[in-house]
Amino acid sequence: xxxxxxxxxxxxxxxxxxxxxxxxxxxxxxxxxxxxxxxxxxxxxxxxxxxxxxxxxxxxxxxxxxxxxxxxxxxxxxxxxxxxxxxxxxxxxxxxxxxxxxxxxxxxxxxxxxxxxxxxxxxxxxxxxxxxxxxxxxxxxxxxxxxxxxxxxxxxxxxxxxxxxxxxxxxxxxxxxxxxxxxxxxxxxxxxxxxxxxxxxxxxxxxxxxxxxxxxxxxxxxxxxxxxxxxxxxxxxxxxxxxxxxxxxxxxxxxxxxxxxxxxxxxxxxxxxxxxxxxxxxxxxxxxxxxxxxxxxxxxxxxxxxxxxxxxxxxxxxxxxxxxxxxxxxxxxxxxxxxxxxxxxxxxxxxxxxxxxxxxxxxxxxxxxxxxxxxxxxxxxx
Numbered sequence: 001x002x003x004x005x006x007x008x009x010x011x012x013x014x015x016x017x018x019x020x021x022x023x024x025x026x027x028x029x030x031x032x033x034x035x036x037x038x039x040x041x042x043x044x045x046x047x048x049x050x051x052x053x054x055x056x057x058x059x060x061x062x063x064x065x066x067x068x069x070x071x072x073x074x075x076x077x078x079x080x081x082x083x084x085x086x087x088x089x090x091x092x093x094x095x096x097x098x099x100x101x102x103x104x105x106x107x108x109x110x111x112x113x114x115x116x117x118x119x120x121x122x123x124x125x126x127x128x129x130x131x132x133x134x135x136x137x138x139x140x141x142x143x144x145x146x147x148x149x150x151x152x153x154x155x156x157x158x159x160x161x162x163x164x165x166x167x168x169x170x171x172x173x174x175x176x177x178x179x180x181x182x183x184x185x186x187x188x189x190x191x192x193x194x195x196x197x198x199x200x201x202x203x204x205x206x207x208x209x210x211x212x213x214x215x216x217x218x219x220x221x222x223x224x225x226x227x228x229x230x231x232x233x234x235x236x237x238x239x240x241x242x243x244x245x246x247x248x249x250x251x252x253x254x255x256x257x258x259x260x261x262x263x264x265x266x267x268x269x270x271x272x273x274x275x276x277x278x279x280x281x282x283x284x285x286x287x288x289x290x291x292x293x294x295x296x297x298x299x300x301x302x303x304x305x306x307x308x309x310x311x312x313x314x315x316x317x318x319x320x321x322x323x324x325x326x327x328x329x330x331x332x333x334x335x336x337x338x339x340x341x342x343x344x345x346x347x348x349x350x351x352x353x354x355x356x357x358x359x360x361x362x363x364x365x366x367x368x369x370x371x372x373x374x375x376x377x378x379x380x381x382x
Contacts (some may be wrong), residue, residue, distance in 0.1 A: 007245035007298075008305050010035075010153035013161060015241040015311055018234050020164050026094040026101025027164060028227040030111060033086050033219035034160055035248070036365050037115065038152035040215050040358035041082070042122045043255050044208065045075045046148050049130040067200075068130070072123060074204035077189055081205075082212050083115030084108060084186045086220075093220050099227055105179040106167050112182045114160035121155050122148065148255075153248045207350060208358070215362030222247075222362075222369035229373055236381065238306030238313030245298045246323060247368045250330045253287050253294065254338055254360045261342040272343040284335045288328075295327030296320060314381050322379060326371040333367050334360065 014031070021027055052067050087108030094101035101107075129147055167175060193205060226233070226243065233239045260283055264270035270279045299320035306313040313319065338360045 007153045007248045008241070008301055010157045010244035010248070011241035011302060012305055012309060013157045014244055015237045015306065015309060017157075017161055017164075018237060018240065020161065020168070021230065021234070023168060024102045024106065024110075024164055026090070026099055026107070026227065027110070027160075028230055029094055029099065029101070029220060029223035030086065030090045030107060031157070031160065032223040032226065032247070032365050032369065033090070033216050034083075034111060034115060035153055035156050035244070036215065036219040036222075036251075036362055037079075037082050037086060037212065038118055038122055038156050039148065039248070039251055039255070040212055040361050041075050041078050041119070041208075042126055042148050042152065043251075043361065044358055045071050045123075045126055046129065046259075048204075049126070068127065070198050070200040071204070072127075073198070074201045074208070075123060075126075076119060077193055077201070078205055078208055078212065079115055079119035080112070080186050080189060081209070082216065083112045083119075084182055085213070086115070086216055087111030089216065089220060090223070093224060097224060099224065102167075103172075105172075105175050108179050108182060109167055109175050110160055110163040113166070113178075114156065114163040117162075118152070118156040118159040122151055125151050153244050157244065211358050215358045218362040218366040222365040225366075225369045225373055229376070232376075232381075235312070236314060237309075237311040238302060238319070239376065239381065241306050241309075241311065242298065242302040242319070242323065243372070245302060246295070246327065246372060247365055249294050249298055250327065250334065250364045250368045251361045253290055253331060254334050254364050257283055257287055257334070257338045258342060258360045261338060265342060265346045272346045274343075276339050280339050284339075287331060287335060291327055291331040292324075295323040298327070299323035314379075318379060318381065322372070322375050322381070326368070326375040329371040329375075330364060330368040334364050337363050 048071055049067070087110065088104060090111065091101060091104040091107045093099075126148060193202065233243075261270065261280070264279060265272060271277060276284070299322065300316065302323070303313055303316045303319045314322070341359045341363075
């Protein structure tokens with residue numbers, strides 16, 4: 001519920017961004033990976049902190065070798081590195097597939113500035129959730145994923161919007177200078193990490209980077225898919241309002257599921273076998289139950305927000321059918337991916353907290369985009 005309502009604010013922001021999307025062609029390619037990366041990095045952070053609580057190793061401390069401090073450092077350096085790489089690859093993907101796009105300097109400026117600002121805010125939120133959950137003995141696995149997912153949307157889109165407005169109002173020379181500064185800062189922090197970083201910080205960054213790079217590629221495909229239908233979506237802006245809550249509610253369900261699988265594997269309560277056992281199937285069923293009312297709510301609430309904003313929209317019934325059909329397709333795939341990603345990473349002695357959530361989240365973004373755009377076209381809405 002919290003995730004759905006929060007993501008509507010992100011959808012409303014995207015609905016208002018139609019002019020900016022037209023003035024900065026290709027920007028839509030960047031939006032899914034930017035949002036997804038915040039969820040991947042800070043969702044995995046929440047899962048690691050939740051696991052530390054279950055194992056009794058968590059403490060509310062920012063000492064240099066504390067779990068909280070090391071997770072803070074690893075999350076922020078990953079945010080900087082991945083934001084720079086994301087801006088560069090967004091331009092490359094746009095050119096490779098013949099999509100009209102703005103300059104690489106613009107992409108990098110928007111990605112890095114928007115990403116770092118959003119990352120700082122999300123880290124504070126993650127710490128507050130972890131500390132409150134620790135003090136009140138909450139199950140953080142069921143709380144952090146939807147909250148961080150919703151917060152990631154609410155915060156990331158306005159930050160990207162702010163960065164885009166700065167680009168539109170600034171001389172090209174200033175953007176070029178910041179482009180060079182962002183590259184220099186990323187290289188400097190990376191070298192500092194290699195030379196003087198704590199062991200756990202290096203481990204998280206080393207294990208997370210390849211997975212996050214793969215996730216970025218999947219999210220860029222999602223962005224490209226939506227960008228190709230941007231003209232139709234702008235004609236019915238309610239569909240733009242729908243995109244963030246649809247994708248991120250699917251991610252919230254995936255975050256809860258993968259966090260639970262991660263904890264069950266760590267605690268020895270679920271066996272990493274080829275055929276899902278009773279514990280896994282029970283979690284699948286719970287996810288379907290949540291999906292039915294969550295995606296119904298997404299359709300109804302997106303229609304209501306579009307109506308209040310005076311945006312053109314398909315009929316209410318079409319919005320509900322669209323979200324339910326596309327949502328159930330996405331969740332069916334999500335259940336399969338979440339289980340086998342968790343099992344494979346566990347068997348390979350990789351930390352499921354660093355891999356399960358990012359891989360599942362980005363796969364959901366890509367599959368959810370395909371499902372959403374596919375159902376839109378089948379229903380004749382685009």
